[in-house]
Amino acid sequence: MLMRKKIFLALAISAAAVSLFFTANFIRAASSPGMALTGRVSSEEEGAMEGVLVSARKAGSTVTITVVSDEKGRYNFPSKKLEPGQYAIVVRAVGYEVDGAVAATITPGKTAAVDLKLRKAQDLAAQLTNAEWLASVPGAEQQKSTLLSCVGCHTVERIVRSKYDAAGFTQAILPRMASYANQSTPLRPQLRLGARDTALVGEDQARLQRAQAEWLSTINLSASSTWNFPLKTLPRPRGKATQVIITEYDLPRPTIEPHDVVVDAEGIAWYSNFGEQTLGKLDPKTGKVTEYPVPEPKKGSPTGALSVRSDKDGNLWLGMMYQASVAKFDRKTEKFQVWTIPAELNKDNTQINMTSPMSYTVDGKLWTQNNGFAGVHRVDLKSGTWETWDPFKDSPRGHNIYDVIADSQNNAYFTDIGKEHIGRIDAKTGKLTMYETPTKGSGPRRGMMDAQDRLWFGEYRGNKIGVFDTKSERFREWAMPTPWSNPYDVAVDKNGDAWTGSMLSDRIARLDPKSGQVVEYLLPKSTNVRRVFVDNSTTPVTFWVGSNHGASIIKLEPLD
Incomplete structure (x- = not known):
């Protein structure tokens, strides 16, 4: 009992x-x-x-x-x-x-x-970002900076987990990597038809590759089964950085590379496909994805488009890269119109990445650039005539014109990611003027022109956000708080905050230029961030970006 x-x-x-x-x-x-x-x-x-x-x-x-x-x-x-x-x-x-x-x-x-x-x-190593690997591996900053050209196609983890010795890197890996077009990924490699005119060649290239190979063989697993250096991690988000909701939309195929994302007046997200000949449309309300085949005027060349930008009428403009063309997509008719570079300029290495359509109605001319020789072109959209500027003709080595952005009068400004230059071409006279950022070797990459005709850009090799006031001709720079963030692009919102993203740290940074305060939002997955976009029609604003290696589109909603 x-x-x-x-x-x-x-x-x-x-x-x-x-x-x-x-x-x-x-x-x-x-x-x-x-x-x-x-x-x-x-x-x-x-x-x-x-x-x-x-x-x-x-x-x-x-x-x-x-x-x-x-x-x-x-x-x-x-x-x-x-x-x-x-x-x-x-x-x-x-x-x-x-x-x-x-x-x-x-x-x-x-x-x-x-x-x-x-x-x-x-397995801590499997969780590290590219930025954390760069912080962890031993070596000088100059040695580590060589990997900034690698992360466009694959992660740093692939390198440090490899078992190649210096000879293996020199004889096989580095020459093979150099043969790939820059929209290549492990899932879909594409071969270049020709090297850039500005690229190192001969003994200069061989010397650089030998030095890089020797260093790479000391940070991978070629000599032991474990790394001989401690793995360093970045701190988790705190405070305002936790006040966010992130939505990720998967795309239909893992080979889709949503390089640029823009949102139209109806809230539809459009994206360029970096590796395939399609333009994509995502309806965020339903998750439905529609793809439009992009014309292929240069068959046999690598496929894919880098940039997509909208004009004041909401039409979309593509830089078609190795297809050596620019294209306009009319959202109403869903038809493409293509302008191809003249035959005498259409070489194996011709690479038309960018367009700047916001002010083309001023004179009927569209600015674009050419990565094949670090040049700038202007297209008369009515006659189809192409004009050319070659700013670095006398000293081409190391220069690389990455973006071209027009001001309100359709004067062109371009970025030189290879060095530290911002260039200006006067729309009326054609006069070329060069400016240097305060930070040497800053590598200005992509950006935007704001309503005050100030050029905002990411300093990819300087780890900073920069702005150039085109009226006063003065620069300002803000350093990113996280090492190896290396901003690719900048978008300024209606509140004056400047947004950027990182190909290395999986973080989105939001800069208040007045206070210098930076909030960094961590993304849920490894995210190869390229072009950034802010939708100012919402309150608070909404940030959009493509996961270039993850076949998804990301919407970030700050709660403040």
């Missing part, structure tokens, strides 16, 4: 404990109105964990929603972001991982609660 009472008492205590557990979860859920899913992230090492990215993906969906835990380790998914259904939950927190699969069921009118207990990661 006494034994039965003890058993009953034990069962009663257990039942009370279970009841208390579920009641606590119910109360917690009930105190989160408007939330579909909530929980707390913790670990034995840290307790409550701030800055953990928590991602939810509905079964059968192509859309993933991500939020970030706050200083108390709490994360919250608004009901408007998660419709009812079964969701898989994953996290991003360098150095940590969840123990096994995690799922959540979203029910209408209720808040699901899932606490996440993280453990130390079993």
Whole structure:
């Protein structure tokens, strides 16, 4: 009898404990109105964990929603972001991982609660970004900077996990890498038909490759099964950097490279395909993707378009790269019009990457550039005539004109990623003027002209954001707080904040130029960021970017 009472008492205590557990979860859920899913992230090492990215993906969906835990380790998914259904939950927190699969069921009118207990990661190296690898490997900054040309096609992890010695790199790997077009990826390599006129050749190239090969063989696994240097990680997001919701839309094929993303007045996202001959359209409301075949005027050359920019009428303009053309896509008729470079200029290495259509109505002429020889072209859209400027004709080595951007009067400004120059071509006289950024070797890459005719650009090799006031002819620069961020591009929003992204750190930076404060938002996955875009029609503004190696489009919504 006494034994039965003890058993009953034990069962009663257990039942009370279970009841208390579920009641606590119910109360917690009930105190989160408007939330579909909530929980707390913790670990034995840290307790409550701030800055953990928590991602939810509905079964059968192509859309993933991500939020970030706050200083108390709490994360919250608004009901408007998660419709009812079964969701898989994953996290991003360098150095940590969840123990096994995690799922959540979203029910209408209720808040699901899932606490996440993280453990130390079993394979830290697999979690590192390109920036973290560059911070980790030994070597001089000049040696590490050579990898800035590698991350356009693949990760640094592929290099450090390789087992090639110096001879292997010199004789096989580096010559093979140099033969690929710059839109190549491991999934879809494409061969160049000809090297750039500005590229190093002969003994100069061989000397550079030997030096790089010797260094690379000291940071990979050619001599041992483990690395002989500690792995360094970047801090997780804090404060304002946790106040964000990120939506990722998967594209239909893993070979799609959404290099540039722009959003039209109807909220539709358009993207250029860096490696394939298509223009893409994404409806963010439904996730539906439509692809339009782009003409291929130079068959046999590498395919893909780099830039897509819109004119004042909302038409889209493509830089068609090795197809040696520019194209206009009329969104109403869904038809392309193509202007191909004249035959005498159409060489194996001709590479027309950029267009600048915002002010072409001033004189009916469109600015573009040519990576084949570091040149600038202007196309008379009515007659089809092409004009050419060769700013570095007398000293071409090392120069590389990357972007061309017109001001309100259709004067052209171009960036020289190989050095530190911003160039100006007067639309009326054709006069060329060169300016140098305050930072030597800054590598200005891509940018935009704001409403005040100020040119904003990313300093890819200087790890800074720059702006050039075209009226006062003065520069300003802001250094990025995270080493090896290496901004590719800059977009300025309606509030005056400057946004940029990184091909290396998986972070989106938001700069307040007045205070110099920078907020860095971490993305949920490895993301090769190129062109950045800000939609000013929303409040707060919405940031968009393509995952160039991840076949997805990302929307970032800051909550402030």
